[in-house]
Amino acid sequence: MAGHRVTLKDIAKSVGLSMATVSRALADHPDISGETKDRVREAAQAMSYIPNYRARYLRAKHSRLIALIVPEMNMFFVPSMITGINRVVQQNDYSLIVFQSDNSIVQERRLAEYCTHLSADGVLLVLSSETADLQHLEVLHEFGIPVVLLDRTIDTTKYTTITIDDEDAGREAATYLMDRGHDCILGIFGDQRQRISALRQKGFRRAHAERGVPLAETQVLSVTIVDELEGLLERAFAAHPHLTAVFTMTDDLLVHTHYLLARRGVRIPEDVSLLSISDGEAPSFLHPNVTHIRHSGIEVGERTAHILIGMIEHNSDAMMDVRIRTTLVELGSVTVRRRQPPRRGGRAAPPERA
């Protein structure tokens, strides 16, 4: 077994035709007679011929390989994003090859270069947290390999990017809570060096400014490592005992915040309302189900893959900046508060349910 892989040449020999004819017969080329095609196909079948795509694509100068580089395999968002990408990629007869940069710019550069070695037809990139500029993607550009940035990006006029409107999502979150009577909201954000965090925070702040609701610096948390969250939360609650709502920027922050609140004995939504940006998974298994601004990983993945494949197949390098629409999903974690009368100190008034 496995002694020798059957090649076109073997088939050619067996049916007494040239390799060229066999190749064309298998490709259903009009130049070949039906009778011959049948004979060839039969032989191929009988010898269980398997074409070698690498040989084929070597000539064709493409690979039908799409590379995805993610900073890490986070359990949130990334899996559903990959699901979406995979769906479209497979539908279009490409294969997805997955790399992890481990949030290292060095790795990211190395991987980008590696994509050229493999002659990937296109690259999907979720930027590492270390990435501050896009110089290292020049290689790809030089080789004419289209690149699409998604989810975590930085400002660029050169590469197509797919994101949600992060600033607007942050703004919508704060507005939603303020509309329901919350005027002291704690916002929990990721590392501010990342554009996604900065934008969501910016929107959050803007909403406060627009409503003229004061926002203390201690109401805005920037969490670099999730282990820090406990201490930060502690301090925030100490500084703002009348806190009535918490907004988390991602699922990751959501589940940990939810946990820490539960541990402190804080009841949701009776004591504190909770709102997040999420792809909807975590909110469904957290109690109570968490109201969130839905950011579908699958949709992001699908859209992105479509766009990349479009670029590949139409050889287009027009730069786009696509925003995925978010939708608000109202579940049970936010309560409506009556606008508070001037407080006389002590604990916040008991909330009332929505």
Place this chain on the structure above:
Amino acid sequence: MAGHRVTLKDIAKSVGLSMATVSRALADHPDISGETKDRVREAAQAMSYIPNYRARYLRAKHSRLIALIVPEMNMFFVPSMITGINRVVQQNDYSLIVFQSDNSIVQERRLAEYCTHLSADGVLLVLSSETADLQHLEVLHEFGIPVVLLDRTIDTTKYTTITIDDEDAGREAATYLMDRGHDCILGIFGDQRQRISALRQKGFRRAHAERGVPLAETQVLSVTIVDELEGLLERAFAAHPHLTAVFTMTDDLLVHTHYLLARRGVRIPEDVSLLSISDGEAPSFLHPNVTHIRHSGIEVGERTAHILIGMIEHNSDAMMDVRIRTTLVELGSVTVRRRQPPRRGGRAAPPERA
């Protein structure tokens, strides 16, 4: 730009040598003089030469590609498994190419075949839930492509498999709870057609038999679709009002069970103790942290990748059956109960904390 990819031939022309010499110079072949090597390397650098791996591997008859086929991108386990695999794969200069079978045997077969097209050097396979035999992997075997089955497998003497000792894990779970005075445990398992579920359940039952603790059929749930869980749980609680512990077989079942318990107002561990098999992520953000039998996805991934690469590089096709060791992680979700005096009906006695 991107007009023409620089090839060996271009370099050869530029330095006035043959392709053969250039190839050898770049490969640091001893036949080539140091001076020539320098000249060639310089030219390659200057022309920003990028080797074409597909051409190279065409000749070499391998691809340094390892394929992973998973049924779906579950948010639990799969991401950490991929992380582990990726780590080892990259360390050994392979690339990981990821496919999803969508739990369809047809897809799985198609993908296996596709792996031969790509001349993958090895295949990692988490079986789809539909897969009942391994016939469709024959193609891979015929082409001498090593295959390793992991996590979700079926009985086989032909393919190497990496799992935890599922039966033992189920047994340990039940034993652990019984040791702490729980004699009415609800076991929540996945689809019984899957070996992983059947084994874990078997162990769970065996532990009861060993202790002589009776186990009603209504104490054992088989959840095919997670949406059914709510109804099943309802019925189980109705049938066993004195239930004091719940065991879930996976993270997925854990988080949903945890949610449903919370929704019913069941306090953990005061009213009901909770134990799971898990890779440790979910238990850390559920309140209280869930005691679990740790089944590290990263470790499974790493071990598996190592083994596969070993098979590839030593051309070995010895079949192995590897069991990953699990460890018990005691957190706050299990309480010790005093052995109950004969009950006189009504609700269970109030629990006491561990």
Place this chain on the structure above:
DNA sequence: ATATATTGCGCAACCGGTTGCGCAAACTTT
């Protein structure tokens, strides 16, 4: 019957590298 079109297939180059073998020049040995 002759000129023209069509049909069906093979030759050979090509994709971009790698490698066994041969060979001339330079260097050692006796």
Place this chain on the structure above:
DNA sequence: AAAGTTTGCGCAACCGGTTGCGCAATATAT
């Protein structure tokens, strides 16, 4: 100085396919 080694490089085949072009045989038009 003749013979034997070593050094450094090129020729050409090869991996497994695809494809432009040419050509003979057959079919169609005049």
